[in-house]
Amino acid sequence: MSVRYIESKKTFLLQTKSSTYQMKISDYGYLLHLYYGERLEDEDLSYLIQLQDRGFSPNPYEAGNDRTFSLDFLPQEFSSDGSSDYRLSSIEIKNGDGSYAFVGKVAKHQIYSGKYHLAGLPSLWTTEKDTADTLEIWLTDAVTQLTVVLCYCVLEEKDIITRSVRVINQSEDTIYLNRIMSMTMDFMDSDYDFIHFDGRHTMEREWSRNPLACGIQTVGSFRGASSHQHNPFAVLCESAANEDYGRCYGFSFVYSGNFMCKVEKDQYDQTRIVMGIHPKHFSWQMKPGESFTAPEVVLAYSGQGLTHLTHLYHNVYRENLCKSPYAKKERPILINSWEAAYFDFDEEKLLKIAGDAVDMGVELFVLDDGWFGNRNNDNAALGDWDVNTAKLPRGLKGLSDEIHAMGLKFGIWIEPEMVSEDSELYRKHPDWCLQMPRRQPSRGRYQLVLDLSREDVRDYIVTSINGVLGSARIEYVKWDMNRFITDAWSAIAEKEKQGEIYHRYILGLYDIMNRIILTHPEVLFCGCSGGGGRFDPGMLYYQPQIWCSDNTDAVCRLKIQYGTTFVYPVSAMESHVSVCPNHQTGRTVPIKTRGVTAMDGILGYELDSTKMIQEEKQICREQIQSYKKDYALIAEGDYFRLTNPYTFMEYVAWEHVSRDQKEALISLVIMEKEANDAQRCVKAKGLNPGMYYQVEEMEGHFSGQVLMSAGLPVPNGLLQYEAIQYHIRAI
Structure with a gap:
């Protein structure tokens, strides 16, 4: 299976085709995040947790005088609230006694084939071709008996992991759920850029990329819909990452209403990202025995830059999302x-x-x-x-x-x-x-x-x-x-x-x-x-x-x-x-x-x-x-952004490539035009370097390597806002 629990190490291991996700139950029962990134084979990454005495970072009572264990700096899968973690919280509960606290420890877990179901909510579904395994981890507060079930599904061949949360009121009191994040992820470093897509009516999903700074960066919507202003999708990527290089993490929220995505760079240069329903004016009454299901977040990891991350999402959203x-x-x-x-x-x-x-x-x-x-x-x-x-x-x-x-x-x-x-x-x-x-x-x-x-x-x-x-x-x-x-x-x-x-x-x-x-x-x-x-x-x-x-x-x-x-x-x-x-x-x-x-x-x-x-x-x-x-x-091929219209002003170019690499279509629109301007070439991507192609708009045959390394000349005679297309087909 693509999901395993290693009892001797108290670790959970999730494996997609190209990525690994690993968690650990700590000595005191808290669920800690160890790793998400390039696929690793059966490695125990517990050594990454380095304990030390951090001043003014409180310690759980059960740790006694062990001042090296604090939730204020340890990487977690779902952060507690009202206890000893001052960072972004995954949940806010008003308990029956009026207190605001949830301290969840691992009570049990379940692994099964197939994908979990979210009643009343859209989510990814599996086809007969998909291999999918689900992991559910119960975090229970020993005082209130409130339980949070963390749901993970691994779509192994799609290189996708989905996450959701179910909250169950097992107490004898009516409680109020005032905040619930569908996903929390901690990174032990912070050399990342935060990419999100903002805008307004008639100028939606404008690309925005900024390095993380100390403190909290937030995007979201409180308009009753996902909105023109922000989209429920974000990327954390290495500062040097581009379309073809670097580690990139995608977070896509399968929800159409109010949402929030927050990223915090903390005092120790660590990163926490949370995504879920916007907590403003959100308060969900839960009587004893009632439960609440949070929408799904679709996670994807690419070690090969932003384009590969795009291909992962395009593939799974074409195959495993729409019911029509x-x-x-x-x-x-x-x-x-x-x-x-x-x-x-x-x-x-x-x-x-x-x-x-x-x-x-x-x-x-x-x-x-x-x-x-x-x-x-x-x-x-x-x-x-x-x-x-x-x-x-x-x-x-x-x-x-x-x-x-x-x-x-x-x-x-x-x-x-x-x-x-x-x-x-x-x-x-x-x-x-x-x-x-x-x-x-x-x-x-x-x-x-x-x-x-x-x-x-x-x-x-x-x-x-x-x-x-x-x-x-x-x-x-x-x-x-x-x-x-x-x-x-x-x-x-x-x-x-x-x-x-x-x-x-x-x-x-x-x-x-x-x-x-x-x-x-x-x-x-x-x-x-x-x-x-x-x-x-x-x-x-x-x-x-x-x-x-x-x-x-x-x-x-x-x-x-x-x-x-x-x-x-x-x-x-x-x-x-x-x-x-x-x-x-x-x-x-x-x-x-x-x-x-x-x-x-x-x-x-x-x-x-x-x-x-x-x-x-x-x-x-x-x-x-x-x-x-x-x-x-166009509709089914791999998509390549050949230029960035926010940083390169001469022309905008993009490319569609068939999955078998036998066909490609490059489209280009001239933007900023100067008289007697430079000769430029647009370089293809995604072709087979050893295959030969014919370009319908030109004479001669070209190898994929030539088209990707040397490129195709952009005609100097094109005027501002004129367009050209190159139809490329394998010989």
Whole structure:
């Protein structure tokens, strides 16, 4: 098995194909972290624990006068709270007697084949090809009998370890869980950089890299969603690490709500990283016998730099995350009506857009916002899921039938989690939204958030949306969320449970998605939250692709997609060609460049096809043909970031390489352009050095070694924002 317990050494050994994870039960019963890194064969690493008397670092009572044992500096798997460790805590408990303490010691453990299950939460799952083993370690507080179960699963061939935590109240008192981290990891050194991905609406997942400094660095979201501002993914890497070299550790949180990732460099130059549900306004009541399950963190280690870390995540998220059959299917090329029409449309206008899109090679027409209720702007009708017959007199079915008669598939936009005050639903059920008593609610986009912690609200949404999906032939749904949560108070929850609302909202959302998305495997669902405001593994469990950003500017998208690819596969990023001047930035970029950028994801179009000239339509036809020819390479191949747009300004380049190394596609967009500038070459990666290749855009044959070492010349004649692609195929 890939998980073993060595009784004589009191050590736990977890082995993936290329990495080792080791823990030890200390003399006093505490679970200490020994090692995570390159695979080691059966080595006992207990010698790494060096005890010494550290002034002002308290010692557990049972240590007597042994002043060398202190939890204030020892590396731990799950840190105690309220005892003798002053660093970031894994848990905060308010006990029945009012004390704040949890001191967990190893009580027992269990090892079994297969993967643990997290009830009500998305998580990685295993296929018949996977070898998976689970380790569960019970940490029990001898005074309160509160137990924390640490769950580890080793996906050996995938080089992945997952972690989660289950808290069980075995005491006779009601307690409150005020903080629970799904993962804690200690390192005995601190020469690391902290990489995370921040941003804002229309500029999501911007790459940020900084060396660790003494103290605590924090990223996270308290917006009720994973957010545009920060993504639930972080990397710790050696300060000298780059794409191809160095030790890198990845931490990806499979959750769509409030989250927190904190990294602490302590007084002894050690590092602790924790990740879990954001503790702000989180308080979970646990009566005797009740338990709480924390979401999953997916860990990956690379000793070969950031690119290899990316490949590990791409591989496991393509194979072991999304439940939709479309995760492994080629996606249709769509055109979306939003930037073409916004709310100003009728059936005739939509059919003209769809008809002209057929000539471009488009396969799917998507009707965006504005098709339901009295929805002529974004101030009304959310929650009223009846067709607006003034715009669509024959309903969705009539429009869908016409679209299908053209040879296209048909899709729609929905935003089921929200309600407008100007809606029939709100007039009937004002208490169904999150809204604090005696206060006027905050508005976002002039809409409120439905209380998904309520079963009656969830039932209404499921019945309404399933009714819509059954009313016409619908093959695609864009599921949006256009404001974050404020006023997190439920009209039916007890006052002692109002601190549970943020998390119960997410559990309610997952329940709704289980009852809608997973019961319609024939429908391709695309996630969205004002673009990339909820781009996380929890959403990818249900939806194989997510609208990457509301920003369709091809130049801005280069940075957005660059950051996204560090953990999320290309097959998860929906990316569209839109008009110029761009609606968000006013920038004008050649349509070829817009296509090349959008092909670094799931290609689609967001424009009015009736206003395009024939030359533009022909370019789009060629883009679609090229994309479909290379779809498997793009969606399933290994991904390489050839340049960093934050540090190299001349051009942005990336590469897709087939797993058998027989095909590659290099894409490049010119950025900063100077007159009479230098001759540059873009160097391929991931090819077989001994294999010979033909580059379609050039004459002659080249070895993989030549293409990776000498590279391909970037034509000097390209202007700013022009793009070029190199199609490379083995001879």
